[in-house]
Amino acid sequence: MQKPMPHSDRALPPPVAVRELRKVYRDISAVDGISFALESGSITALLGGNGAGKTTTIAMLMGLVIPTAGEARVFGADMARERHKVLHRMNFESPYVDVPMRLTVRQNLEVFARLYGVRDLGPRITRTAEDFKLADLLDRPYGKLSAGQKTRVSLAKAMLNEPELLLLDEPTASLDPDTADWVRTKIEIYCREHGATVVLASHNMAEVERLADRVIMLEKGRILADETPADLIRRFGRANLEEVFLAIARRGGEDARGAP
Amino acid sequence: MRSGRLSPILREQATVGASAGRILALILRYWYVIRSSWPRAAELIYWPLVQMLMWGFLQTYLAQTATFAAKAAGLFIGAVLLWDILVRSQLGFAVAFLEEIWSRNLGHLLMSPLRPFELIAALMAVSLIKLLVAMVPVALLAYLFFSFNVLSLGIAFAAFFANLILMSWSLGLVSTGVVLRWGLGAESFAWLIVFVLLPICCVYYPVSTLPGWLQPIALALPPTYVFEGLRAIVLQGSFVGHLMLQAFALNVVYFALGAAVFGYFLHSARVHGTLVQMGE
Numbered sequence: 001m002q003k004p005m006p007h008s009d010r011a012l013p014p015p016v017a018v019r020e021l022r023k024v025y026r027d028i029s030a031v032d033g034i035s036f037a038l039e040s041g042s043i044t045a046l047l048g049g050n051g052a053g054k055t056t057t058i059a060m061l062m063g064l065v066i067p068t069a070g071e072a073r074v075f076g077a078d079m080a081r082e083r084h085k086v087l088h089r090m091n092f093e094s095p096y097v098d099v100p101m102r103l104t105v106r107q108n109l110e111v112f113a114r115l116y117g118v119r120d121l122g123p124r125i126t127r128t129a130e131d132f133k134l135a136d137l138l139d140r141p142y143g144k145l146s147a148g149q150k151t152r153v154s155l156a157k158a159m160l161n162e163p164e165l166l167l168l169d170e171p172t173a174s175l176d177p178d179t180a181d182w183v184r185t186k187i188e189i190y191c192r193e194h195g196a197t198v199v200l201a202s203h204n205m206a207e208v209e210r211l212a213d214r215v216i217m218l219e220k221g222r223i224l225a226d227e228t229p230a231d232l233i234r235r236f237g238r239a240n241l242e243e244v245f246l247a248i249a250r251r252g253g254e255d256a257r258g259a260p
Numbered sequence: 261m262r263s264g265r266l267s268p269i270l271r272e273q274a275t276v277g278a279s280a281g282r283i284l285a286l287i288l289r290y291w292y293v294i295r296s297s298w299p300r301a302a303e304l305i306y307w308p309l310v311q312m313l314m315w316g317f318l319q320t321y322l323a324q325t326a327t328f329a330a331k332a333a334g335l336f337i338g339a340v341l342l343w344d345i346l347v348r349s350q351l352g353f354a355v356a357f358l359e360e361i362w363s364r365n366l367g368h369l370l371m372s373p374l375r376p377f378e379l380i381a382a383l384m385a386v387s388l389i390k391l392l393v394a395m396v397p398v399a400l401l402a403y404l405f406f407s408f409n410v411l412s413l414g415i416a417f418a419a420f421f422a423n424l425i426l427m428s429w430s431l432g433l434v435s436t437g438v439v440l441r442w443g444l445g446a447e448s449f450a451w452l453i454v455f456v457l458l459p460i461c462c463v464y465y466p467v468s469t470l471p472g473w474l475q476p477i478a479l480a481l482p483p484t485y486v487f488e489g490l491r492a493i494v495l496q497g498s499f500v501g502h503l504m505l506q507a508f509a510l511n512v513v514y515f516a517l518g519a520a521v522f523g524y525f526l527h528s529a530r531v532h533g534t535l536v537q538m539g540e
Contacts, residue, residue, distance in 0.1 A: 023533070025533060030533075055536065056536075059533065059535075059536045062370075062371050063530075064367070064370055064371065064530060064535045064536055065530055065531075065533045065536060066527075066530045066531050080530075084373065087371065087372060087373045088266070088267075088270055088273050088373045089267070090371075091371070092367075092371055094367070096364070097364055097365070097368055098363055098364040098365060099363075099365055099368060100289060100292075100293065100359070100363045100365050101363050102292070102293050102296045102297065102363075103289065103292050103296070104292075107288075107289075107292045110285075110288070111286070111288055111289045111292075112285075112368070112372065114281055114282065114284065114285030115282050115285045115286070115369075115372040115373065115374055116270065116372060116373060117270050117271035117272075117273055117278050117281060117282070117373065118269055118270060118271075119268075119269055119270065119271055120269075124269065141296070157368070161267070161269070162267050162269055162270075164267075
């Protein structure tokens with residue numbers, strides 16, 4: 001599928017701008033002075049092993065964690081101090097954060113639509129349910145759904161407000177290949193139709209190769225690499241991103257930074 | 261700044277109406293939970309009912325054997341009903357918040373446009389709804405079983421109710437703040453905090469019963485005035501309005517402190533990263 005080209009409008013602040021961002025928990029540096037800016041309409045993958053700093057970076061982009069130093073800006077708003085100016089323009093999805101289990105799919109969509117101030121609730125929920133193949137599940141409790149169905153509900157919730165910035169934390173974790181492919185296609189279509197910017201944290205390298213325009217590879221809270229997937233693969237002389245990831249992980253950060 | 265841009269599918273975000281809409285969304289969320297499970301609704305009524313029956317029968321027995329208890333009909337039942345207003349309202353507030361952590365939904369809420377004061381307002385409203393679900397049937401049964409009509413207290417009941425509710429919200433703010441900061445490890449604090457007040461607020465006995473050093477502490481707590489006020493009505497037939505105003509003034513201070521503590525712990529949770537680690 002043809003990826004939409006990211007575009008930058010110089011008159012507007014970038015959807016995401018991170019400058020010298022640091023987060024230290026006691027004596028552990030979770031994120032260590034990273035800087036990057038994302039172009040509008042781009043899909044950027046944050047990669048790295050466990051503890052590389054992906055989740056902390058995303059949490060600071062959401063304003064749920066206050067940086068020790070530096071700043072994370074979304075649409076120009078400092079997420080540590082003025083996140084409420086832009087929260088309606090973003091949304092996120094993660095298999096590690098659920099929506100209420102006892103509520104039905106319809107009730108959940110209604111509650112979140114109201115929280116985001118979505119107009120025309122009824123038609124919007126109906127259309128979203130059709131888009132995400134949830135029409136037959138609307139009156140079933142979320143807790144009684146399969147993993148794949150839950151992911152569809154979470155993704156529907158994440159796109160309910162038509163966010164301009166979508167933060168996705170391992171959106172296809174523990175899904176079967178068919179459902180995972182459906183989710184990836186949905187993300188592609190959404191981005192193409194809405195020109196949305198996506199930050200994607202994933203351990204699935206095939207997914208990253210397929211979706212991302214750009215890869216930011218983190219290790220121990222620092223940026224090891226920041227380029228397109230194709231450039232990264234070429235620079236490391238590997239066949240695919242999976243091999244690049246393994247090469248970096250097994251060689252250690254210092255060697256990899258100067259790689260290949 | 262571009263942050264002011266609004267999608268055509270969204271309503272204006274910074275209005276009073278939008279704020280009310282978000283509060284309503286959260287109230288609906290909790291109402292759906294109560295509605296989804298009859299054992300949950302029954303659980304709301306269970307303890308107030310057991311307590312009311314136990315104290316009611318005890319008072320009936322004492323009335324047959326002691327002159328004081330015979331004179332003070334309604335004293336124990338009144339006290340237990342008022343005490344349950346405080347307990348149920350505080351638990352209603354705290355448990356509604358704990359639901360978000362149990363269901364791993366807190367991240368979604370805090371990532372949504374919901375403001376902290378809107379979350380607090382919704383929790384306050386939900387505590388009132390849960391209280392009504394629990395206490396209306398119990399108050400009716402108190403009338404049927406023991407001929408005690410809580411509404412016969414008249415305006416005094418309104419003053420008692422307002423003061424107890426305000427205190428319960430202050431305690432709810434502190435307990436949820438503690439859970440925000442320290443996670444589910446501090447859950448028991450939310451369940452138990454209110455019971456610290458039970459011996460000090462003189463629910464079943466006058467302040468004069470307490471040792472001298474404890475009495476100023478009791479008088480610094482608004483519920484003490486409520487229970488003293490109840491005894492004044494039942495035993496002397498008098499309602500001391502200015503004591504209720506004193507309690508209200510104290511409550512305003514406690515509520516402001518509770519809101520400040522909640523705000524401080526929310527900030528602290530964002531600094532320490534505990535918001536992203538919460539869950540079962």
